[in-house]
Amino acid sequence: MTKKADRDQIRRQNRSIILQTLRRNGPLARIDLGQITRLSPATVTAITSDLLDQGLIEGIESEEPKAHLSRGRPRSLLQLNPDAACVLGIRLSVNAIDIALANFSGETVRTSSIAFDSSAADHENFPEVLIAAIRKFIAEAGLAEKKIKEIGVAAQGVVELSSGCVVWSPAFSGQNIPIVEPLQAAFNARCLLSNDTNMITEALHWSDPGTYSGTFAVVMLDYGVGMGLYLDNKLFAGASGKAAEFGHANHVPGGALCRCGKRGCMEAYLSDYALVRAASHLPETTDPDDVEAGVAGLAALITKAQQGEEPALEAFAKAGRVLGYGLARLLAIIDPSRIVLTGAAMRAFSFMEKGMEEGLEEALVADLRQNFVIDVMPWEEDFIRRGLIAQAMERLDIGYSGSQKPKRAAPAETERASAGE
Template sequence: MLKKANSDLVRRQNRGLFLETLRQHGPLARITLGHKTGLSPASITSISAQLIDEGLVYSVGEDEAAAAQLRRGRPLTRLALNPRATNVLAVSISVDSIELVFADFSGATHAPVKLRMDTYDIPKEEFGPRVAHEIKANARKLGIELISISRIGIAVQGVADTITGEISWSPAFRARDIPVVKPLERILGIPCSIGNNANMIAEALIAADRKKYSGNTAVVFLGHGVGLGLILNGVVYGGANGRAGEFGHMNHLPDGPLCRCGRHGCLEAFSADYGIVRMANSGQTHDFDVHAAVRDEDMRGLEQAAEAGDAIAINAFNRAGEVLGFGIARLIALINPQQVVLAGPGTRAYGLMKDSIWEALRRGLVHDLRKYVEFEVVPYGKDMITTGTLVETLRHLDRDVFATGQKSAIVEFAGRKIA
């Protein structure tokens, strides 16, 4: 159903568009903003005057390069997002550590702060307060006032319930349903949201190449687990309560090998690192501890063995690829994406799995569907998760907080204005 439209909507949408355009392209002259947004010069003047008055945007000098090459006419003055307008924070939770990345409104980040934390055995009600404490301490260390932080985005591997703000299940915790958003909001007084790693990587991809990834794209994350971020109609899709994309726990083979989730035959039990290691050590299938984290050097060793021709190792990667291929085939049959992107540290072994992935796609997917899908492997950067989290958080500010142009939003979230 459509929603009522009025001038309020127009203002919000165009201010949001203005901010998003600046965020995407960096400092731009008013005239360029007009071209990119489709708004008239008059409107750009009007909107920018407001945003400057509110301290969200400010004038920076003419572009050096542009100024160098002599051109006639009035020189352009570029506008930029004001870094001092506000701050945000991305929190990435993984096994035994959390990472904090503070950024200003322009998206410039401070150096990541990595903190050891014994997540696995922490009592569930202590986790939120511990994180809140670390946030306070580290913000102080960096000279960032708490009140200047408008929003905190949190990323976690596993199942995050976006509605309740709890971590339903994650390999980083023994406990379930760990409250995160509520305690942080209560203690810090800052709006928070939570999502899973794969969705954040999808956000990072969209930000990196909007054109390419903004249709329907499935981002498969290979690592300690197997995750999935779905971009549907250009937007990251979360499902009814953020639980979409549990690709790793999509069943592959009824009654197959044990998975970390306690069920049998999940895709992850074949294709995540521990599934591959187990397959390679097939003698000890039964007493294999699925919960033990696979060390990076062990995984690299196995990859090297496979590359050196070790039949058992090769077979383990083949099997992982085959199951992954069938999973992707099922995914494509359901979602019909334009693109499937493989990401995560597990893609290091893509060369070892490639053939079996494609063989499985051939066996498991009608040609009509297969022929339309582009397949891609992206190099994995550790910072993709926090980058994506920041992108998502800042977009929320652009669209839903600062775009409204209501004084309350500015005062409440921005904390200060620039003269």
């Protein structure tokens, strides 16, 4: 059934659009803000007037008037006030807590990587470890804690949005690690927990919405196998926030042993330990914990493939075929227009490509293998951080817009807007 929409929602969306446009584009004149957002001059004037009052944006004078708009004097521009608020983007991975601080303009102003012991981390001790790491980071940044308005956390593995817990992750020995509740209580900031591949997906959309919109999927082959789904122009997290666990979707009943304990998961063919296990000709039932793999093992295997070593080449070719089957299932069920492949293993994509094409062709009827592209994206660790910050900023904007003051007349602003036009 059609949803009820209300004026308040529109106002919040429009404010959020103005803030995001300034964050994406940098300082803008009101007239340009109106052209980019397609909001009316009256709406732009009313909203920016409120935002100026709230100290979220500030007026500056352009030093170099653009030729086509020049009237012989500097133009009045608007920009975000970088000090209006801060957000933290935190990535939890094996033995490392990576923290980034971004200002209201969306610029990362400080990052830090803090070591912890994944093998000893569980639901009882990890929240304290995390809070202490954040406190130390904030103190070193010389920042007041109350300046932190949003905290975005990404973790590898199975995370549950609804409970704010990491259900299972290679970063922890224990299960069901609470993240959102302890952080919100400690810092009086809103907190959102995400799967790390979801944050890559969000970052792609943020950095290039023209290419990464509509319905697309991101598959990350790295330590583990991750997936992010962007469906009908929105990041999709599933009913309980656990989608999309591509890595634990079954490939073959009774197949290779997975780290999760089940047999035949995609991950048991595609992740670091799976590739090393296959290249070493170890049985598929070899316990993943008994395989020396990880980031270093995967890198060594890629080097061997580059040197033409047959077992390494075979392992990648076989993994490529499994990947083709997995993508075929995704195409059948989701029908994305684009699949982005990324992660450390993508450096070996040339050794997987042929197998992947074969798998796709074998697994899926031609009618369903149309109208999509596969992109291979070189891996940048930065993507997760950028996604976290983009998402936190969007929540922040909507939050500010929700608590706005009633609209009021602002003659001075109206004049300035006219002058800029």
